[in-house]
Amino acid sequence: MDKEYKRMLKKFFKNPSGVFGLVLLIFFTIVAIFAPIIAPPQPSNQYEPYMMPIVTWSPDPQPPSKEHPFGVSERRDIFYGVVWGTRTAFRIGLIVTGVSTLIGLFIGSISAYYGGWIDEILMRITDIFLSIPFLIAAIVLTTLLGTGLDKVMIAMIVFGWMGTARLIRGNILQAKEEQYVLAAKAIGVSTPGIIIRHLLPNTIFPVLIQASMRMGSLVITAAILSFLGLGAPQGYSDWGAILNYARNWMLGAHGEALKYWYTIVFPGTAMVLFVLAWNLIGDTLRDIFDPRLRI
Amino acid sequence: MTAYIIRRLLLLPLVLFGITLIVFGLFQMLGPDKLLSAYINPNLAEKLSPEEMEKFKDKYGLNDPLIVRYGKWISSVFKGDLGWSLVGKEPVLDAMKKRIPFTVELALYALIPVVGVGIWLGVAAAVRHNSPIDHFIRIFAIVGWSFPDFVFGLFVLMIFYSVLGWFPPGNMSLWAEEIFKSPAFKHITGLPSIDALLNGQFRVFVDCLRHLVGPILTISWLWWAYLLRITRSSMLEVLRKDYVRTARAKGLDERTVINKHARRNAMIPVTTVAGAMVIGLLSGTVIVEAVFNRTGIGSFIATAATQLDYASVMGGVLFYSTILVLGNLIIDILYAIIDPRIRLT
Numbered sequence: 001m002d003k004e005y006k007r008m009l010k011k012f013f014k015n016p017s018g019v020f021g022l023v024l025l026i027f028f029t030i031v032a033i034f035a036p037i038i039a040p041p042q043p044s045n046q047y048e049p050y051m052m053p054i055v056t057w058s059p060d061p062q063p064p065s066k067e068h069p070f071g072v073s074e075r076r077d078i079f080y081g082v083v084w085g086t087r088t089a090f091r092i093g094l095i096v097t098g099v100s101t102l103i104g105l106f107i108g109s110i111s112a113y114y115g116g117w118i119d120e121i122l123m124r125i126t127d128i129f130l131s132i133p134f135l136i137a138a139i140v141l142t143t144l145l146g147t148g149l150d151k152v153m154i155a156m157i158v159f160g161w162m163g164t165a166r167l168i169r170g171n172i173l174q175a176k177e178e179q180y181v182l183a184a185k186a187i188g189v190s191t192p193g194i195i196i197r198h199l200l201p202n203t204i205f206p207v208l209i210q211a212s213m214r215m216g217s218l219v220i221t222a223a224i225l226s227f228l229g230l231g232a233p234q235g236y237s238d239w240g241a242i243l244n245y246a247r248n249w250m251l252g253a254h255g256e257a258l259k260y261w262y263t264i265v266f267p268g269t270a271m272v273l274f275v276l277a278w279n280l281i282g283d284t285l286r287d288i289f290d291p292r293l294r295i
Numbered sequence: 296m297t298a299y300i301i302r303r304l305l306l307l308p309l310v311l312f313g314i315t316l317i318v319f320g321l322f323q324m325l326g327p328d329k330l331l332s333a334y335i336n337p338n339l340a341e342k343l344s345p346e347e348m349e350k351f352k353d354k355y356g357l358n359d360p361l362i363v364r365y366g367k368w369i370s371s372v373f374k375g376d377l378g379w380s381l382v383g384k385e386p387v388l389d390a391m392k393k394r395i396p397f398t399v400e401l402a403l404y405a406l407i408p409v410v411g412v413g414i415w416l417g418v419a420a421a422v423r424h425n426s427p428i429d430h431f432i433r434i435f436a437i438v439g440w441s442f443p444d445f446v447f448g449l450f451v452l453m454i455f456y457s458v459l460g461w462f463p464p465g466n467m468s469l470w471a472e473e474i475f476k477s478p479a480f481k482h483i484t485g486l487p488s489i490d491a492l493l494n495g496q497f498r499v500f501v502d503c504l505r506h507l508v509g510p511i512l513t514i515s516w517l518w519w520a521y522l523l524r525i526t527r528s529s530m531l532e533v534l535r536k537d538y539v540r541t542a543r544a545k546g547l548d549e550r551t552v553i554n555k556h557a558r559r560n561a562m563i564p565v566t567t568v569a570g571a572m573v574i575g576l577l578s579g580t581v582i583v584e585a586v587f588n589r590t591g592i593g594s595f596i597a598t599a600a601t602q603l604d605y606a607s608v609m610g611g612v613l614f615y616s617t618i619l620v621l622g623n624l625i626i627d628i629l630y631a632i633i634d635p636r637i638r639l640t
Contacts (some may be wrong), residue, residue: 017437048478128313133615135581137601140608220443224582227445228597246449247586264453268446276441283437 011288021280032086039083050084050237052076061249061260071262074245076235078262083271084237089274092153092222093215100157101211104164105204109195111165112172123169126162134159138221142230149238152222152231160218164207171203184207205289213282216275223271242267296631307617310524312369314616315609319365322605368609377613378606382599387388387610391592395614397466398584400486400503402576405511409518409572414565417526418558421490424531432523439520444579448513448586455509462509464588471502497539510583517579518572529560563634566626573622577615 014016031038041049056062062072062213063107071080111122129137141155176199177182223240225231227247232238246263343351351357371378375388383390420432467475467487474480474496475487483493488503500510525603533539534557542556543549580592596611598604 018333124313128310128317130618131310131620132314132318132612133577133619136596136600136612136615138316139581140612141321143600143603144324216311216441223443224445227582228601229603243446243449261453264446264449268449271446272438272442273441276438279437279441286522 006208008288012284015284015287017280018284021277021284024277025281027105028086028090028274028277031083032090035083039077039080042079043061050088051235052081052084052237052242054235061245063259064262070266073242073260073263076245078242081139081237081242082239082267084266085239085242085270086274088149088232088236088238089219089222089271092149093219093278096153096156096218096222097211097215100160101164101207103157104161105168105200105207107161107197108165109172112169112176113191113199114197119169122165126165129159129163132159135224137220139226139228139230142225147230147233149226149232150223152225155225156218156221160214163210163214167210168203168207169266171206172199175199175203182184208294209285209289212267212285214276215282216278219275219278220269239267239271243271296628300624303627307620307624309640310620311616312615315369315613316365318609318612319368322608323364325363325603325605361598372613377610378598380607380610381535381604382595382602382607385608387606390595390607391610391614394590394595396485396487396590397589398580398593399582400488401507401510401514401580401589401591403486404418404507405518405576405579408511408515409522409576412515413519413522414526414562416475417523418530418553418561419521420527421530421561422553424534432527436524436527439516442516442520442523444513444517445582445586447516448509451509451513452586455512462505464509464586465506466589466591467499467506471499474499506587506589510580510587510589513583513586514576514579518575521548521568521575522565522572524638526561526565529564530557533557536560563630566630568640573619573626577618 012022036049042053055068055077056072056075059075061074062068064071068077068079070082071076107122108127109120115231135158138152138155141158142151145151145154174196181198184194189197222231223238223243226238226240227244229244232241234241243264246260246267249263250258323534349358356364361369368378377387377391379385380387380390383393416435418434423429451462452464456464466472471491475491480494480496481490482488488500488507491497491499491503539557540553542552547556577593580591581597582595583589584591585597592611592614596608596615599607599611
């Protein structure tokens with residue numbers, strides 16, 4: 001097993017797009033960790049560092065300048081929002097992916113291991129959850145819970161576990177009849193023991209790949225909800241929310257809106273690169289794991 | 296296969312039952328007080344005494360248990376009554392009837408460039424494996440897939456509307472809307488742009504198309520990336536197969552080999568993702584309609600959700616889920632037709 005992982009790591013570092021994704025991800029991690037140094041909150045803002053400081057009273061966006069390198073949108077400093085928004089993006093992505101993957105693993109492995117009517121019921125429930133378009137389900141649940149980033153995360157978790165459940169179920173069904181599982185059963189290992197100690201470690205790798213690929217799309221969905229005004233509160237450092245400010249300038253001002261390019265370009269680029277990083281890493285891992293799908 | 300289709304169709308109401316039960320159940324988290332706001336003006340509600348509030352709750356059955364209320368809702372659905380839409384200020388069914396054509400039109404038109412260009416790019420990349428064109432298309436695919444649709448939509452608005460002034464947001468221009476809503480305008484197919492042509496209103500037709508270009512471009516961009524990746528990898532696999540080598544060996548020209556022998560077989564895995572695409576196109580309309588200020592069923596459900604207008608949301612969910620389930624069924628059937636090795640049982 002150890003050797004296998006080493007071989008995979010070697011392959012990963014031979015793949016330029018994977019390495020590029022990793023570099024991007026490390027860059028974002030550094031920005032997130034050192035956010036208080038890169039964009040220090042004002043003393044008045046010390047206790048709520050995630051709120052973007054109001055820097056002007058004029059409602060018009062202001063182009064990048066020395067004090068505000070990314071410009072000003074809705075009276076707030078875009079640079080500050082983009083830097084602290086990195087933390088928001090990581091938080092949303094890691095929590096939602098982590099928790100929904102765990103739920104999926106739980107439901108999928110129970111379904112596969114026990115089979116029979118338990119499997120039937122759990123899989124029909126999965127089908128029903130899959131039949132509600134994800135974005136719409138997320139919109140509805142977020143509003144019902146009462147808007148806010150934590151509500152966005154809960155909504156995405158509730159409707160985000162099904163892919164993992166199906167994937168792990170299929171994998172376990174294949175592995176269930178293998179000799180090592182039968183052997184473990186024969187020497188009397190308990191059911192949770194078999195699932196956690198034997199089945200999951202041998203079937204989990206595709207789930208991890210899927211999780212890393214999902215990370216990007218989840219951050220996008222969260223941004224969409226913020227963009228629709230359901231997510232982050234006014235002034236919170238969140239890329240989707242900052243992009244929402246820009247919408248008014250795009251729709252309103254015919255022939256003038258290019259003047260306000262910075263209201264879209266900076267937060268938009270941050271988001272694209274963040275998603276790209278996760279997708280490149282997930283893609284490379286998948287190539288290594290399943291060379292048939294290599295593109 | 297007929298038996299399979301019938302069984303799947305029979306399952307459809309069951310799935311819809313489950314979906315509506317979940318969504319309806321979710322709305323009950325609001326509690327009777329908030330649910331009451333769907334019936335009476337909130338300003339008025341503040342002046343009401345607690346007893347009067349209770350009376351209203353009883354009147355609208357808000358104090359009944361969940362099952363009773365769900366039963367009432369579903370029996371009125373069977374009568375064709377989806378309730379009153381706060382957002383549309385008319386019955387939900389009428390509000391939806393007005394908006395669905397714009398969304399369907401968008402999704403249908405988007406399907407043409409998405410499928411056509413996506414597959415074409417994928418085949419082009421696979422045939423020129425490891426050439427500069429291939430590398431370029433691959434980079435396009437991965438960057439495109441990472442580009443959130445609403446960010447892309449904002450860029451499209453910025454360039455094509457703000458700078459060039461070509462493709463404005465909205466459904467259609469004001470003057471076109473006047474013609475569209477006038478009694479003389481006959482609604483034949485339901486699709487606004489096609490109806491405009493059938494009515495001989497060529498200018499309205501062009502106006503509709505102008506408003507569609509931006510949203511279609513936005514939807515296509517994302518799905519090109521997705522589709523071309525799958526086409527490319529499937530095509531690469533097929534091109535290595537023995538029957539392709541045989542076709543080449545017997546002296547067929549390259550175009551016949553690619554188009555007749557390789558591409559057809561490479562399409563089989565592509566159809567499997569068509570399901571994901573239907574879901575994606577549908578969900579895509581929600582966000583694209585919001586970005587481009589279009590009134591359609593997608594923006595309708597988004598606005599309804601933010602205003603806790605649950606009758607409208609339930610209607611929208613019903614619409615989207617039905618399409619989704621039917622779409623998946625059609626894809627399964629297509630899959631069996633394309634690949635006769637697959638038996639539907």
